[in-house]
Amino acid sequence: MGKHVVVGSGQVGSHVAAKLIEQGHEVTVVTRSGSGPEGAVKVAADVADRARMVEVTKGADVLYNCVNPKYHRWLTDWPPMAESFLAAAESSGAVYVILGNLYPYGPVQGPMTEDLPLASDNPKAMVRAKMWRDALALHEAGRIRTTEVRGSDYFGPGATDQAYLGDRFLVPLRAGRTIQLPYPLDVPHSWTYLPDVADALIVAGRDERAWGRPWHVPTSDPLSFREVGDRMAAILGRPAPKLARLPWPLVQVGGLFSPMIGELRHVRYQFTAPYVLDSSAFQRTFGIAPTPIEAALKATLEA
Structure with missing residues (x-):
């Protein structure tokens, strides 16, 4: 069983950590407060602290980004955290699984598929689009392995x-x-069901077919x-x-x-x-x- 580092213990991260623990994995949960489910190693850390994240993720097989800053703080909070995640993924060699969303697509006609352009001109959505593009660029350069999993509300x-x-x-x-x-x-x-989000993230982290592209969570x-x-x-x-x-x-x-x-x-x-x-x-x-x-x-x- 591998070592999994789940960053964030909110509505998605808590499900991911609990499922991984049930499967017998070694799980470290990183939050600012040091909270997390029973059975996990709980670490209090500022995700924007690059050195701390590199330290916490040593020996990790999979790194899950399940953080979700307040929406009105995305422009200030996401960039330093995104850089910290990339540094940790590259240093540790862990597969970097990003919990994404649909905002970067912007308004679309018809069902949303993963090949749609990230065309939103909303600054907050553009921050999320840049996070994925930066991670994908490092993946294509052979420096990390990554994937992004996107769900609806x-x-x-x-x-x-x-x-x-x-x-x-x-x-x-x-x-x-x-x-x-x-x-x-x-x-x-x-509407995307939270346990299905967690399952999709876990599958994406362990199956190399998922790496190097985004995916949509199975949704009814x-x-x-x-x-x-x-x-x-x-x-x-x-x-x-x-x-x-x-x-x-x-x-x-x-x-x-x-x-x-x-x-x-x-x-x-x-x-x-x-x-x-x-x-x-x-x-x-x-x-x-x-x-x-x-x-x-x-x-x-x-x-």
């Missing part, structure tokens, strides 16, 4: 309270109250907010929930007082038109399908 056990299908959705659903959302209610949208067919609510209510044996769309001007006012709400304007396009992730390449190559949606929604409600 996350849901499932361990999802943060900022997730669209997290507490902001589940709490009123369970209480029979109206679910208030900042976006249209009936637009198809891809898209569902609108209303369809998700209806299916969850049916699982709970309740009537379809009430959903209401918040007026966009009201959301904009909220953004004056909350940096996170203010950032919603940058991703609004993802919810005003169909936002569909095509994960067929990963499914076909590695023989892994997404968790059936009913099972995933049930586990989400039970978490």
Whole structure:
């Protein structure tokens, strides 16, 4: 069994570390606070500290970048951390697995595939695009081995309270109250299940067929907010929930007082038109399908 270093212990990193521990691997979890699941070696470190990251990753077989700075801090936080990850990957020889996202594609027509250009002109998305291009350049130069795994909006056990299908959705659903959302209610949208994200990252780290290109996490067919609510209510044996769309001007006012709400304007396009992730390449190559949606929604409600 190999040594795996998981950096970040949030909604994805915690799943990755737990699964690796269950599989019998030696797992080191790196966070600023030194937190992590039972069975892991827990290390407190600043990811931007290159020397510290090089030290922590000595002897590692796989290095997972599961860090996620606050969205409004991407421009300042990501560049030094990205450089630190690359230095650690090159020094240790570990396969560098990046948890990516779909923002660098920008608005697209039709389902998103991995061969789409990273064409977004949003500065924050451009930071993420540069991270992948820099890693890929070192891979192509033979200095590291890397891959990036991208999913759509996350849901499932361990999802943060900022997730669209997290507490902001589940709490009123369970209480029979109206679910208030900042976006249209009936637009198809891809939702990626957190345990499937972790599985995809682990597969990408150990299978050399994954290296040198990006992949999309196995993801079920898209569902609108209303369809998700209806299916969850049916699982709970309740009537379809009430959903209401918040007026966009009201959301904009909220953004004056909350940096996170203010950032919603940058991703609004993802919810005003169909936002569909095509994960067929990963499914076909590695023989892994997404968790059936009913099972995933049930586990989400039970978490």
